[in-house]
Amino acid sequence: xxxxxxxxxxxxxxxxxxxxxxxxxxxxxxxxxxxxxxxxxxxxxxxxxxxxxxxxxxxxxxxxxxxxxxxxxxxxxxxxxxxxxxxxxxxxxxxxxxxxxxxxxxxxxxxxxxxxxxxxxxxxxxxxxxxxxxxxxxxxxxxxxxxxxxxxxxxxxxxxxxxxxxxxxxxxxxxxxxxxxxxxxxxxxxxxxxxxxxxxxxxxxxxxxxxxxxxxxxxxxxxxxxxxxxxxxxxxx
Amino acid sequence: xxxxxxxxxxxxxxxxxxxxxxxxxxxxxxxxxxxxxxxxxxxxxxxxxxxxxxxxxxxxxxxxxxxxxxxxxxxxxxxxxxxxxxxxxxxxxxxxxxxxxxxxxxxxxxxxxxxxxxxxxxxxxxxxxxxxxxxxxxxxxxxxxxxxxxxxxxxxxxxxxxxxxxxxxxxxxxxxxxxxxxxxxxxxxxxxxxxxxxxxxxxxxxxxxxxxxxxxxxxxxxxxxxxxxxxxxxxxx
DNA sequence: TTTATAAACTGCATTTTCGCAGGTTTTTTT
DNA sequence: AAAAAAACCTGCGAAAATGCAGTTTATAAA
Numbered sequence: 001x002x003x004x005x006x007x008x009x010x011x012x013x014x015x016x017x018x019x020x021x022x023x024x025x026x027x028x029x030x031x032x033x034x035x036x037x038x039x040x041x042x043x044x045x046x047x048x049x050x051x052x053x054x055x056x057x058x059x060x061x062x063x064x065x066x067x068x069x070x071x072x073x074x075x076x077x078x079x080x081x082x083x084x085x086x087x088x089x090x091x092x093x094x095x096x097x098x099x100x101x102x103x104x105x106x107x108x109x110x111x112x113x114x115x116x117x118x119x120x121x122x123x124x125x126x127x128x129x130x131x132x133x134x135x136x137x138x139x140x141x142x143x144x145x146x147x148x149x150x151x152x153x154x155x156x157x158x159x160x161x162x163x164x165x166x167x168x169x170x171x172x173x174x175x176x177x178x179x180x181x182x183x184x185x186x187x188x189x190x191x192x193x194x195x196x197x198x199x200x201x202x203x204x205x206x207x208x209x210x211x212x213x214x215x216x217x218x219x220x221x222x223x224x225x226x227x228x229x230x231x232x233x234x235x236x237x
Numbered sequence: 238x239x240x241x242x243x244x245x246x247x248x249x250x251x252x253x254x255x256x257x258x259x260x261x262x263x264x265x266x267x268x269x270x271x272x273x274x275x276x277x278x279x280x281x282x283x284x285x286x287x288x289x290x291x292x293x294x295x296x297x298x299x300x301x302x303x304x305x306x307x308x309x310x311x312x313x314x315x316x317x318x319x320x321x322x323x324x325x326x327x328x329x330x331x332x333x334x335x336x337x338x339x340x341x342x343x344x345x346x347x348x349x350x351x352x353x354x355x356x357x358x359x360x361x362x363x364x365x366x367x368x369x370x371x372x373x374x375x376x377x378x379x380x381x382x383x384x385x386x387x388x389x390x391x392x393x394x395x396x397x398x399x400x401x402x403x404x405x406x407x408x409x410x411x412x413x414x415x416x417x418x419x420x421x422x423x424x425x426x427x428x429x430x431x432x433x434x435x436x437x438x439x440x441x442x443x444x445x446x447x448x449x450x451x452x453x454x455x456x457x458x459x460x461x462x463x464x465x466x467x468x469x470x471x472x473x474x
Numbered sequence: 475t476t477t478a479t480a481a482a483c484t485g486c487a488t489t490t491t492c493g494c495a496g497g498t499t500t501t502t503t504t
Numbered sequence: 505a506a507a508a509a510a511a512c513c514t515g516c517g518a519a520a521a522t523g524c525a526g527t528t529t530a531t532a533a534a
Contacts (some may be wrong), residue, residue, distance in 0.1 A: 068381075072469055128358075129358050137328075142379040192387025201485085203483075217532090433514085452501080453501085
């Protein structure tokens with residue numbers, strides 16, 4: 001992560017899919033001036049469940065998992081996010097977060113306060129519409145996921161989790177092969193099962209020639225195979 | 238459903254939580270003029286999976302279930318909606334629906350075309366923000382549901398489905414007691430299980446004095462009991 | 475490089491869920 | 505009001521998922 005100490009302004013930022021880029025030049029400058037920017041190291045919390053909501057976080061670069069836990073202590077990955085995505089926006093009147101966000105790798109993240117954000121919404125219709133569309137799309141993804149959770153076998157859920165992770169984070173190894181970097185436990189928290197079942201499924205996929213697990217990294221050899229596996233469940237994501 | 242043949246204008250409409258009410262007087266009049274209004278009888282589809290998207294539907298009065306099916310023929314209830322809610326909005330560029338909407342009872346529903354809607358968004362920031370917040374809230378609910386699906390037992394999922402239905406549709410019997418009007422099959426499609434398991438759970442809840450099933454209608458005797466049952470799963474909805 | 479620690483894999487018994495089948499009740503139709 | 509159809513309930517065997525335990529492999533620390 002270069003230039004750790006220097007704030008990247010919205011004007012010079014190259015994350016072009018960031019919603020803030022939809023704001024007018026004057027508002028872009030205004031947001032840029034008042035935004036706060038922090039580089040979170042891998043594994044660190046950006047915000048935690050129960051902490052008060054002061055604004056929204058925009059990922060300039062990096063990867064983030066949005067987590068939620070239940071009383072029993074079990075954790076659940078609710079969503080993954082990377083460059084240009086927004087996390088932690090709750091609107092006005094929501095005192096505390098019921099989710100937390102953790103950096104999956106060193107991530108540069110911009111914070112915009114609720115007041116500034118609301119002002120920007122009022123004055124930049126394209127920005128607001130873009131954010132609205134983002135929520136609309138995320139809602140559709142989440143509803144699809146609920147449906148899948150309700151009907152898939154454990155193995156299918158693991159396949160879905162692997163595919164979702166790749167489609168969302170778009171990681172590649174040194175040879176350009178698609179791969180993912182989540183632990184078995186994290187995949188389990190995403191798929192709604194446990195680490196043992198993930199291991200079992202991964203072994204099956206390996207034997208079928210779909211993947212090649214190499215330590216931390218799971219290389220995806222046949223994306224098509226995964227889509228085939230999930231073909232009974234209509235269009236993906 | 239009175240005045241079946243007469244269109245209720247936005248100005249005289251008493252569904253005050255409808256997002257359209259956030260538009261300026263001139264835009265309210267414009268939307269009112271160009272909107273289409275239909276009374277759908279119970280059980281009828283408002284739009285179906287695979288049909289093209291031309292706009293969005295606002296529920297003036299009634300109840301709607303949003304459904305999604307998989308190749309195997311199984312159906313899933315993705316969301317319930319009632320007065321003032323919006324269904325079927327997909328943004329620009331989404332050719333067809335991947336969900337369908339069915340009236341749970343006779344429902345008066347207003348249709349607004351994509352073009353008019355987008356124009357209204359551009360010129361009515363409060364309206365757009367309101368819709369954005371709606372999506373944000375629905376996303377949170379859906380994510381909570383995913384989490385629950387991943388960790389709850391079948392019985393807890395049924396309890397959750399009953400509570401969600403009541404909180405969303407707010408039905409009452411002639412004595413003012415909270416109750417719900419979904420079939421076992423529909424509750425199963427909402428809870429992510431099958432009708433048999435719903436029957437079993439309902440019997441358990443009856444024996445525990447939480448509910449009193451009377452044919453079509455399930456009376457809820459102890460809302461508190463349901464909240465207690467689900468208390469390990471943090472804040473509800 | 476060696477050692478310590480954490481993560482991953484796999485077998486097995488237990489528990490949970492599923493889904494058919496058959497009987498009962500409720501609702502709708504005639 | 506009677507008949508037909510649909511929805512609902514429940515027992516039971518089959519299938520799936522869980523979670524523990526022990527082993528192996530990979531990663532981090534000394």
